[in-house]
Amino acid sequence: MRVTVSRKAHFNAAHRLYRSDWDDAKNLDVFGKCSYPNYHGHNYELIVAVTGEIDIETGFVIDLKILKDIIKSEVEDPFDHKNLNLDVPEFAELNPTAENICVVIYTKMRKKIGAEFDIEVTLYETPRNFVSYSGQ
Ligand SMILES: Nc1nc2c(c(=O)[nH]1)N=C([C@H](O)[C@H](O)COP(=O)(O)OP(=O)(O)OP(=O)(O)O)CN2
Numbered sequence: 001m002r003v004t005v006s007r008k009a010h011f012n013a014a015h016r017l018y019r020s021d022w023d024d025a026k027n028l029d030v031f032g033k034c035s036y037p038n039y040h041g042h043n044y045e046l047i048v049a050v051t052g053e054i055d056i057e058t059g060f061v062i063d064l065k066i067l068k069d070i071i072k073s074e075v076e077d078p079f080d081h082k083n084l085n086l087d088v089p090e091f092a093e094l095n096p097t098a099e100n101i102c103v104v105i106y107t108k109m110r111k112k113i114g115a116e117f118d119i120e121v122t123l124y125e126t127p128r129n130f131v132s133y134s135g136q
């Protein structure tokens with residue numbers, strides 16, 4: 001019997017969507033207002049879902065305190081109140097779209113959470129725009 005345990009988190013961050021090998025006009029055409037040169041912010045909402053067997057002794061799939069601490073150290077501390085393009089090394093050469101941010105977070109989670117667990121990361125960039133990744 002596999003059960004899913006989820007933890008919500010949030011971070012505020014600035015970004016700009018653009019490709020340095022495109023001129024400003026093409027960036028504006030493709031990425032719209034998210035390509036504006038002076039950056040802009042989003043209130044990102046994150047859900048990390050961990051699926052596994054319930055431990056007979058504890059009744060836990062995973063201790064939510066452990067999940068909370070992993071999300072804090074891997075996502076909140078490095079991303080919150082940062083400029084993703086300038087401050088976060090993973091996005092130095094990677095466009096910080098919601099899709100790419102979601103995959104980066106999944107990869108960081110995957111390194112910290114045991115292989116016996118399945119993980120799904122859902123990232124809301126706005127209340128109506130969200131993406132999910134589960135390593136497929
Ligand atoms: N596939 C993607 N498309 C877009 C992304 C993305 O990351 N992946 N990002 C953006 C913008 O950064 C942003 O998410 C869109 O902002 P906005 O249009 O303001 O979104 P809203 O939900 O506020 O828009 P409403 O029209 O009010 O619903 C664009 N595309």
Ligand SMILES: [Zn+2]
Pocket residue numbers: 015034040041042
């Ligand atoms: Zn944006």
